[in-house]
Amino acid sequence: MAVTKYLSRINSAHEIDVGFDSERHRSSTHAALHDHTYGITSDPLTQFACAFSALIHDVNHPGVPNDTLIKEDGRLAKIYRSRSVAEQRSFDLAWDLLMEPAYDDLRSIMCQNQEELRRFRQLVINCVMATDLGDKELKALRNGRWTKAFNEQAAEDVKTDSRQSLNRKATIVIEHLIQAADVAHTCQHWSIYRKWNQRLFDETYAAYRAGRVEKNPADYWYQGELGFFDFYIIPLSQKLRDCGVFGPTSDENLNYAQSNRSMWEKEGEAIVAGMLERAEMIQSEKELFVDTERTESASMDV
Numbered sequence: 001m002a003v004t005k006y007l008s009r010i011n012s013a014h015e016i017d018v019g020f021d022s023e024r025h026r027s028s029t030h031a032a033l034h035d036h037t038y039g040i041t042s043d044p045l046t047q048f049a050c051a052f053s054a055l056i057h058d059v060n061h062p063g064v065p066n067d068t069l070i071k072e073d074g075r076l077a078k079i080y081r082s083r084s085v086a087e088q089r090s091f092d093l094a095w096d097l098l099m100e101p102a103y104d105d106l107r108s109i110m111c112q113n114q115e116e117l118r119r120f121r122q123l124v125i126n127c128v129m130a131t132d133l134g135d136k137e138l139k140a141l142r143n144g145r146w147t148k149a150f151n152e153q154a155a156e157d158v159k160t161d162s163r164q165s166l167n168r169k170a171t172i173v174i175e176h177l178i179q180a181a182d183v184a185h186t187c188q189h190w191s192i193y194r195k196w197n198q199r200l201f202d203e204t205y206a207a208y209r210a211g212r213v214e215k216n217p218a219d220y221w222y223q224g225e226l227g228f229f230d231f232y233i234i235p236l237s238q239k240l241r242d243c244g245v246f247g248p249t250s251d252e253n254l255n256y257a258q259s260n261r262s263m264w265e266k267e268g269e270a271i272v273a274g275m276l277e278r279a280e281m282i283q284s285e286k287e288l289f290v291d292t293e294r295t296e297s298a299s300m301d302v
Contacts, residue, residue: 037245038170048110049120050174053127054181056094061086063203064212066134072212084132091128095121123174130175131182133232145172150243173245179236180253186233186260187253193260197225198275205279209287218276222268229261 040046062069066085070077073085080088098107111117132138149169180187185196204217237254244250264271 038166038173040170040174045116045120046123046174049123050127050177053124053178057087057090057128057131057182059090059094061090064207066132068212084129084135087128087132091125127174127178130178142172142175146239173243176236176239180240183233186229187237187256189256190260190263201275202279202282206283209283218272221272225264225268229257233257234261
């Protein structure tokens with residue numbers, strides 16, 4: 001209710017006479033946004049699909065990569081044919097929940113009919129699948145689509161079929177936007193990058209201590225982050241800058257990514273040592289708690 005009232009007030013403010021042609025200003029601004037976002041800002045359902053995907057793409061994440069999940073759970077591997085298992089599972093869990101009768105009213109607000117619901121579902125599937133960074137085949141397909149959409153020939157494509165060209169660009173830009181959202185901490189302030197990098201390290205180290213992954217992350221984390229910046233984060237940020245989807249702020253992600261990469265190169269080795277010390281302490285405390293619980297339970301049984 002408060003959101004509705006707020007939006008109503010914002011809309012009413014546009015009707016105030018501010019000394020210039022506000023309607024023309026709004027129209028020209030909307031047209032500019034439509035153009036440099038490839039029509040995404042003109043489609044509320046697409047925008048909501050992106051936000052919804054960012055919310056649900058890691059639902060019930062198992063804390064290990066897909067390769068490990070496939071080895072651990074043959075049933076899931078069979079259901080999803082050993083492709084993007086975690087991503088497909090997250091989508092299914094979130095979608096099944098959304099389809100429950102308790103959310104009938106929400107769905108009716110989101111989508112006016114079954115056709116819109118089907119389109120929303122496909123948009124979300126495309127977004128969530130785009131977050132699988134480990135599937136080399138999918139990555140190659142996405143890179144190929146980007147090249148086809150934004151290479152020098154794209155200008156000729158616009159002349160021959162502007163609608164098809166715009167849709168192609170919108171689709172691939174959305175995929176890259178959700179990828180950027182998935183690793184957003186790398187393209188924000190250093191303190192935010194540090195916070196979420198630590199949490200990812202803790203999760204990976206816990207999997208290592210539990211015997212779910214073979215390698216101690218401390219052994220590869222420093223070099224791994226440098227490679228992640230060089231071969232994924234910075235190229236991704238460059239694409240989003242070059243396509244101009246963020247308008248005047250299109251270079252912000254790239255600037256933060258390059259700055260964080262530089263800081264990590266200087267301080268990363270010491271940071272990894274500190275993260276390892278913290279992660280070991282956390283895991284030792286958890287294991288001590290579990291052992292204590294088992295001992296108390298055994299005593300009660302006796």
